[in-house]
Amino acid sequence: xxxxxxxxxxxxxxxxxxxxxxxxxxxxxxxxxxxxxxxxxxxxxxxxxxxxxxxxxxxxxxxxxxxxxxxxxxxxxxxxxxxxxxxxxxxxxxxxxxxxxxxxxxxxxxxxxxxxxxxxxxxxxxxxxxxxxxxxxxxxxxxxxxxxxxxxxxxxxxxxxxxxxxxxxxxxxxxxxxxxxxxxxxxxxxxxxxxxxxxxxxxxxxxxxxxxxxxxxxxxxxxxxxxxxxxxxxxxxxxxxxxxxxxxxxxxxxxxxxxxxxxxxxxxxxxxxxxxxxxxxxxxxxxxxxxxxxxxxxxxxxxxxxxxxxxxxxxxxxxxxxxxxxxxxxxxxxxxxxxxxxxxxxxxxxxxxxxxxxxxxxxxxxxxxxx
Numbered sequence: 161x162x163x164x165x166x167x168x169x170x171x172x173x174x175x176x177x178x179x180x181x182x183x184x185x186x187x188x189x190x191x192x193x194x195x196x197x198x199x200x201x202x203x204x205x206x207x208x209x210x211x212x213x214x215x216x217x218x219x220x221x222x223x224x225x226x227x228x229x230x231x232x233x234x235x236x237x238x239x240x241x242x243x244x245x246x247x248x249x250x251x252x253x254x255x256x257x258x259x260x261x262x263x264x265x266x267x268x269x270x271x272x273x274x275x276x277x278x279x280x281x282x283x284x285x286x287x288x289x290x291x292x293x294x295x296x297x298x299x300x301x302x303x304x305x306x307x308x309x310x311x312x313x314x315x316x317x318x319x320x321x322x323x324x325x326x327x328x329x330x331x332x333x334x335x336x337x338x339x340x341x342x343x344x345x346x347x348x349x350x351x352x353x354x355x356x357x358x359x360x361x362x363x364x365x366x367x368x369x370x371x372x373x374x375x376x377x378x379x380x381x382x383x384x385x386x387x388x389x390x391x392x393x394x395x396x397x398x399x400x401x402x403x404x405x406x407x408x409x410x411x412x413x414x415x416x417x418x419x420x421x422x423x424x425x426x427x428x429x430x431x432x433x434x435x436x437x438x439x440x441x442x443x444x445x446x447x448x449x450x451x452x453x454x455x456x457x458x459x460x461x462x463x464x465x466x467x468x469x470x471x472x473x474x475x476x477x478x479x480x481x482x483x484x485x486x487x488x489x490x491x492x493x494x495x496x497x498x499x500x501x502x503x504x505x506x507x508x509x510x511x512x513x514x515x516x517x518x519x520x521x522x523x524x525x526x527x528x529x530x531x
Contacts, residue, residue, distance in 0.1 A: 172508040173216075173490045174262075179223035181495060185209070186508065187216045193230050203514075211238050211249045218263035218275075225269050231260035237274050237284070239293055252293040254282050261305055266314040270337065273317055275305030281319055283331045283351075298329050298352055307368045307412075311375040315340040315349055318378055320366030326380045326388075328356040344376050344392030356398065358390055367411045367425065368492075372418060373500035379433075381410040381423050387433055389421075389440055401440045407431055412492040416502035416519050422446070424489035424507050428481055430517060446517070447483045487511040 171189040178184075182198040183206075193209040193216055214233035221228050228247070231237040237252040237260055254260060258277030265272045274282040274295070279302060282295035303323035310317055311328075315337070320326045330349035332340060345355040356378075360366070364384030371378055377391045387410070388402045410425035419435040429447035433440055480486070487510035495516055496504040508514045 170512055171487075171490070171510040172512055172514065174219050175491055175493060175506070175508045175514065176219050176221040176228070177493065177495065177506075178221050178226065184514070185219050185221055185228055186514070187219050187230075188512075189215060191215055191232065191234075193219055193228070207247060209238075209240055209247055209249070212236060214259075217259065217261050220263050220265045220272065222265045222269040227265075227269070229263050229265060229272050231263040231274050233259040235259055235276075237263060237282075237293075250293060252282075252284050252295065254284075254295050255297070256280065256282065258304075262308050264308045264310055266310050266331075267312055268314040268337075270314070271331070271333070273308050273310070273331065275308050275319070277304045279303060279305075281305050281308070281317070281329075283317075283333070285333060285336060296333070296351065298331070301325075301327075306365055307380075309369045309371050309378075311343070311345075311371050312373070313340050313343065313375065316343065316345060316355060316375070318369040318371060318380075320369040320380055322365045324360040324363055324365065324382075326358045326366045326369055326378070327354050328378065329354055344394060344398075346396075356390065356392075358388065358400065360384065360386070362386070362404075364409075367409065368413045368423065370413050370415055370421070371499075372415045373498060374418075379413055379415065379421050381413050381425070383409045385409050387413075387421075387423065387440070387442065389433075389435075403433070403440060403442050405431070405442050407444075411488065411490055414492045414494055414502075414505060415499040416494070416497075416505060418500050422492060422505060422517075424485075424492050426488045427483075428485040428487060428489060428509070428511075429483040430489070430492070430507060445483075484515050485509045485511055485513055 173187045175186040185195050191212045195207040196203040197206045212232040216232040218231045228240040238249040240247045256276045256278040260274050262275040271285040281298040284293045284295045287294045303321045307320035315332050317331050330353040332349045364382030368381045379389045386404045391399045408426035410423040413423035421433045422430050424430040429445045432443045432446050489507045489509040491508045493506050494502050495506045
């Protein structure tokens with residue numbers, strides 16, 4: 161099993177792996193993107209992408225074209241292509257007045273989506289005549305876009321917003337791509353058509369959205385600490401299941417099998433949701449870091465000795481959490497496998513750590529390696 165690593169770079173808000181999984185691009189809460197490459201069993205920083213004027217919020221790495229896309233607070237997005245040993249950026253015409261919040265390549269890698277604080281999502285494709293990337297806007301989203309995920313057909317896009325809504329929207333670019341086949345979400349897919357909308361009845365920003373491998377189900381997590389799964393039906397009747405958990409809000413999620421989802425966020429550990437006999441069940445934390453009787457990092461005998469000799473407990477180490485991550489988890493990504501059969505996934509968080517989790521045992525080992 162792979163070993164988790166402490167990146168020691170401050171908050172890591174997003175990360176993305178290349179196709180061979182021997183390189184990772186991370187957003188270290190600055191205006192740069194750092195690329196680490198695996199050398200033996202250690203990750204070493206090899207390149208820095210520096211073009212943004214303000215903090216980078218999102219990064220994604222297209223596996224087949226080996227192309228990176230980034231977006232940030234400076235209202236810009238860049239597409240990075242490696243020429244020799246140097247990464248060259250291409251500007252994207254987003255036409256927005258607020259920051260770009262997240263970005264995702266479509267599975268066919270011919271376009272990508274950028275979420276914004278301008279109440280629109282930008283669908284970007286390459287204009288060969290102008291030799292730049294241009295965008296069309298998905299409008300009427302009512303608030304900031306917080307999360308994105310693509311359907312396998314590269315046409316439907318799931319969008320989570322701060323307007324307490326998640327939508328499945330068509331991004332079909334007529335004349336640029338083949339007409340899409342019907343899906344469980346609908347048949348006619350003109351650009352901007354809303355195929356499905358889910359509103360949070362109790363309120364809660366939609367922090368994360370994720371399609372399953374087949375694109376027949378959409379899962380999402382919200383700021384009210386709830387988990388929701390919308391399962392599409394061939395007759396157009398969709399089944400929606402919501403679970404209000406006792407955890408703190410989750411920020412990101414990913415399918416690790418057709419009936420299992422991992423989510424993580426402000427609780428600082430991954431939580432597993434599993435479908436059992438047609439019902440979704442929350443199985444709680446999968447962090448197997450050794451717990452103590454009082455959850456403070458000391459045995460019951462040591463606590464008794466401190467109470468006997470000092471008249472009180474020593475709480476000098478009370479800020480150390482009984483979890484691998486020591487602060488909120490911002491991003492969850494598949495490291496090995498696919499959404500239908502994942503063997504290992506990764507998490508990054510505000511504590512600057514990148515942790516690899518083995519799905520087979522649903523546990524991790526921890527070693528704080530400085531890289």
